[in-house]
Amino acid sequence: MRNNATTEPAWLRWALITLALGFLALNLLLPLLAVFGEALRKGITAYVAGIREPDAIAALRLTLTVAAIAVPLNIIIGLAASWAIAKFDFRWKSVLITLIDLPFSVSPVVAGLIYVLLFGLQGWFGPWLRAHDVQVIFAVPGLVLATVFVTFPFVARELIPLMEEQGRDEEEAALSLGASGLSTFWHVTLPNVRWGLMYGVLLCNARAMGEFGAVSVVSGHIRGKTNTLPLHIEILYNEYNFVAAFAVASILAGLALVTLVAKSLLEWRFAGQLAGRGH
Amino acid sequence: MRNIVSAHIIARRVALAMVASLALPGAAPAATVSLLNVSYDPTRELYKDINTAFARQWKAKTGDDVVINQSHGGSGKQARSVIDGLQADVVTLALAYDIDAIAEKAQLLPTTWQARMPENSTPYYSTIVFLVRKGNPKAIRDWDDLVKPGVQVITPNPKTSGGARWNFLAAWGYAQKKYGSPKAAQDFVTKLYKNVPVLDSGARGSTTTFAERGLGDVLLAWENEATLANKELGAGKFEVVVPSVSIRAEPPVAVIDKVVDKRGTRKVAEAYLNYLYTPEAQEIIARDGYRPVNKAVAAKYAGNFPNVSLFTIDHNFGGWKKTQTLFFNDGGLFDQIFDAAKR
Known part of the structure; x- marks a missing residue:
């Protein structure tokens, strides 16, 4: 009985599905449940106390602040870069694409150290910054810079294949009908890529809030001042404050889940438009 | 009409008062x-x-x-x-x-x-003591028990951790006093590091490795860290063992x-x-x-604080600068010991 080359025997299909689901349950679902389990181990009162602690609130505020600066910055720069790459021809284009990929290939710790080398007291701009009373690393600007660096590729990488696939025909039509460059971008290019952009923004945001390595290097770990949520979790854990550590971790997991749900909604609702993403 | 106006004025006054109260900490003498x-x-x-x-x-x-x-x-x-x-x-x-x-x-x-x-x-100041599991199953009483085969010792990496450097020097100081020569001390410490399965980067990391992950038979720790771990991580699960000689960690x-x-x-x-x-x-x-x-x-x-004979870094090792160069800089004695211990 050979009916279809794509149909495998039932047992094999079930084995594969069980394997995949089992793997997901073990590696994704179980740790997630463990986070919430540990957080609630000593009851809801201890959980709430862990979250309402001033340092935890400061860390949450800082994480949201950093994401609120880093994500819009990356939207603007990502849009500009992908627009330039997909719609124009120029020399060094491949160099630019490689540069955009750089943060993916560089370890986050190295990304953090780059900023210490540039803006640290012993670094290139350190003495000048000190003389002018500007604090970059071990303060919010450093955290933002490090986050922008590691999250930079998400928007651009999402948009470049999409824009390239859509080609330049529509833009050329708009231009030939007398539209200005800016209004062509605003009324033609941007609406075409809006769902891809959203998708990139969500990924960018998730990483911005969860980043550990790069921000750890430039943070200085000042309690209530320069600790983002992931750094604060590490500190609480090291202080044997396991309930509070997991309570704060559950907040971070919650933020990530919101992002994931939003992403799934986008995928489900706009599967057609997103299909053109090219990867 | 007048009511509306006065209500408006009141609202403004309230707003002003709120602004003033916000600004107050800066304006007040404190x-x-x-x-x-x-x-x-x-x-x-x-x-x-x-x-x-x-x-x-x-x-x-x-x-x-x-x-x-x-x-x-x-x-x-x-x-x-x-x-x-x-x-x-x-x-x-x-x-x-x-x-x-x-x-x-x-x-x-x-x-x-x-x-x-x-x-x-x-x-x-503080000193370096041992934290062992309840009942002290490996019968660890003093430094000599740490180099016995089959005993796992948890201590952090002296390259990154201050506490680990004190641990290292405490062991060295003990061996030199007991066995006489620097060569004998080096052999003793090499044997000790042969028993170390993992080097964490900080004292707190090592405590977590020992207490939470359950690795090792004995943790070399700051006295205060051992006391705290004993208190925070469940009294009765561990015991503090004070060796005969240790270092005065300053x-x-x-x-x-x-x-x-x-x-x-x-x-x-x-x-x-x-x-x-x-x-x-x-x-x-x-x-x-x-x-x-x-x-x-x-x-x-x-x-x-149990009575323990403490030696100092200045007296036994000639101060930190000398110690750092001799033991912990790249290519120093710790690197040699660690290489030998891995073999």
Whole structure:
């Protein structure tokens, strides 16, 4: 009985599905449940106390602040870069694409150290910054810079294949009908890529809030001042404050889940438009 | 119509009052100063207590509020951050060499800093003890038991951790005293590191490895860290074993001149460090498991701290600078020992 080359025997299909689901349950679902389990181990009162602690609130505020600066910055720069790459021809284009990929290939710790080398007291701009009373690393600007660096590729990488696939025909039509460059971008290019952009923004945001390595290097770990949520979790854990550590971790997991749900909604609702993403 | 207008006026007055009350802390005579204390790993709990007490005392004395921010990590890493521009008003690190590094590499304070405060700028000291599992199943009593085959020893990496350097030197000092020669000490310590399955980067990491992950038979730890782990991680699960001889581990403190002069915080920063020597602070220090330098307080809490013969880094090793170069710099004795131990 050979009916279809794509149909495998039932047992094999079930084995594969069980394997995949089992793997997901073990590696994704179980740790997630463990986070919430540990957080609630000593009851809801201890959980709430862990979250309402001033340092935890400061860390949450800082994480949201950093994401609120880093994500819009990356939207603007990502849009500009992908627009330039997909719609124009120029020399060094491949160099630019490689540069955009750089943060993916560089370890986050190295990304953090780059900023210490540039803006640290012993670094290139350190003495000048000190003389002018500007604090970059071990303060919010450093955290933002490090986050922008590691999250930079998400928007651009999402948009470049999409824009390239859509080609330049529509833009050329708009231009030939007398539209200005800016209004062509605003009324033609941007609406075409809006769902891809959203998708990139969500990924960018998730990483911005969860980043550990790069921000750890430039943070200085000042309690209530320069600790983002992931750094604060590490500190609480090291202080044997396991309930509070997991309570704060559950907040971070919650933020990530919101992002994931939003992403799934986008995928489900706009599967057609997103299909053109090219990867 | 008049009602609406007056309601409007009232609303504006309320808004103004709210703005005024927000602005008040700056306008009132009581100012708020902030300090940053950059410290090493195990002192989180200690300085949490000290900071509260100091703020209360400072408020009573000057009327000003003082907020002391804390940063903790491996001592060497913390020194590196200050060198790179972390705005520490004061540093309270695990060993003098790390503050020497700040003075030498970044010139943020004079190299003679250690002579500026009493007791070599060391308001409390500690020593290295063993934490073993309940009932002491491997019967670990002294340093010699650590080099026996089949005993797993947990200690952090001396390259990054101040506590680990004290651990290393405590073992070395014991062996040299007992077996006579530096060669014998090196053999002893090599055997000890053969029994170390994992080197964490900081003291707190090692404690977690031993207590939470259940690795190893014995943890080499600061006395205060062992006491705290015993208390926080379930009393009755561990036992503290005090060896016959150990090292006097001296974690010093210093004001970072370049930072306090720039920020205008010298007065309060110096008061903060001087406060550590007061009987009030010495009591907090003793209660948190560190040995106080104040004689009266030390006598009062003598029961908390077992008698152990302590040797010093200055007497046995000729000071930190010499020790660092000989043992812990690249290619130094620790590297040789670690290479030999891995074989």
